[in-house]
């Protein structure tokens with residue numbers, strides 16, 4: 182059984198790994214034996230995460246919305262670890278809740294820059310390190326918003342829809358190099374990102390009514406899908422989005 186999910190000896194990078202879903206995925210990969218590096222913009226959170234993840238863990242400051250920062254991260258990773266086997270593109274934002282006519286161009290650009298440009302930069306420059314290895318697993322973090330509409334969330338929905346198509350197109354491009362590219366589409370998981378909605382007295386009941394399982398997800402429930410997609414158990418899985426959404430997209 183163990184060999185299906187054994188990640189011993191694998192080097193894994195989780196962007197936005199200092200808190201929320203990213204930290205939970207980092208914990209899960211580390212539990213399965215991977216040496217995990219978390220990246221993000223907040224030095225203190227990353228230091229805490231690194232301490233929790235064990236003596237082999239790493240922490241790197243990098244803003245995924247900056248191609249220069251991602252290139253610098255690539256150089257540091259290459260110098261220190263020499264390779265990368267698992268890349269989890271988790272860093273993402275959803276700061277605006279407004280209908281289209283009230284969405285400023287700058288707000289659109291801000292969301293797309295982090296959620297879609299960031300995934301492009303990380304796949305190209307960090308995932309690109311997998312090309313000479315002829316192996317690797319990339320996992321892009323999407324959302325139900327990549328599949329169906331969420332009210333007053335045009336930029337976020339567009340960014341996650343883009344992530345899903347990027348995932349498929351890259352899976353096709355890099356299959357010949359032995360690199361698998363998949364996505365995870367989460368439903369509403371209780372984190373900082375969703376606190377304003379999952380704690381809202383009017384919005385929360387509407388979200389729960391729309392969720393087949395009738396409850397929000399917890400961060401303790403998010404790592405399994407990432408472990409699977411990173412592991413030998415998923416050796417013939419690429420270009421797929423695994424929904425972890427309590428049945429949101431089933432109904």
Ligand SMILES: NC(=O)c1ccc[n+]([C@@H]2O[C@H](COP(=O)([O-])OP(=O)(O)OC[C@H]3O[C@@H](n4cnc5c(N)ncnc54)[C@H](OP(=O)(O)O)[C@@H]3O)[C@@H](O)[C@H]2O)c1
Nearest residue numbers: 197201202221222223244245272273324367369370372374
């Ligand atoms: N929670 C949900 O219900 C849900 C559902 C579907 C999809 N998702 C997706 O899951 C991912 C994680 O969400 P979450 O709920 O864990 O959110 P969160 O608690 O707000 O955490 C977001 C993470 O992304 C990092 N980040 C944001 N912008 C960044 C940037 N420009 N460069 C580097 N790191 C950046 C943050 O790091 P800093 O500490 O540097 O800010 C933080 O670690 C996102 O892609 C989100 O869209 C979440």
